[in-house]
Amino acid sequence: MSGPLAIIAGGGALPWEAAALVAPRREVVVYALDGEADPAPAGIETHPIGYGQIGRLFKMLAARNCRDVMFLGAIRSRPDYRRILGDVETLKLVPKIVRAIVGGDDTIVRNVMALVEAEGFRVVSVEDAVPELLAPAGLLGRHGPSEAQRADIAFGTRYLDAAASFDIGQAVVVAEGRIIAVEAAEGTDAMLERCASLREAKRFRTPRGAGVLVKRAKRGQDMRSDVPVVGAGTLQKVIAAGFGGIAVEAGRTILAERAAMIAAADKARAFVIAL
DSSP states (O other): OOSOEEEEEOBSSHHHHHHHHHTTTSOEEEEEETTTSOOOOTTSOEEEEOGGGHHHHHHHHHHTTOOEEEEESBOOSOOOHHHHOOSHHHHHHHHHHHHHTOSSHHHHHHHHHHHHHHTTOEEOOHHHHOGGGBOOSEESSSOOOOHHHHHHHHHHHHHHHHHGGGTOOSEEEEETTEEEEEOOTTOHHHHHHHHHHHHHTTSOOOOTTOOEEEEOOOTTOOTTSOOOEEEHHHHHHHHHTTOOEEEEOTTSSEEETHHHHHHHHHHHTOEEEEO
């Protein structure tokens, strides 16, 4: 890899955490999506970019000799066609952009990456650029799952593997052998909030501390995009919904704010495990 790493930043702390980890060994430039990215911390070169400035983005990348591009952070809403009709450089790309944003979520991501690479850039994965963000195998903290929770993890893993071809989501909540919720378009956090509401409404009656959130990449997932992410906020929602912990896939799941997540798990006697 040569030249600076470009990070296209969506929402959340993850793009900034990645930039801080990469910076000591490689120059990094963040292009923060308007309306999506969180405010930039001090000391990181950052340029705001709108959906209507895709052509400008490509020119900026070329001017900074950023050949490697990584996408990180949440995209809270799919842009409509009006938001891509921006600068002159972008107008030239409209036919390609329209083709790229048609389809399901996985199709859109693949098409956008193909568009970027067709302009001469290389889309890199977290494993390529900042592997220390990925979960190592084993327990992350002092507490582990019980035998019943391990059985729930195995059940949830089988479900996610079976559902992978339907492009539904990356997470499921299982408690005492029962699927409580499946992640869909709402995302993991909203799914967990729904679980808390279901518990309050007594739609399931497993004791607090039972059950687990299982989150993992789909079989065949392109690891340059949409890598599963869990962090301290995810764990807090798991605890609030009354479940015992989180199980992820080692080497294929990003741990955001890892130290804070592990500290919170230890304090709550919850577990985080990467299998």
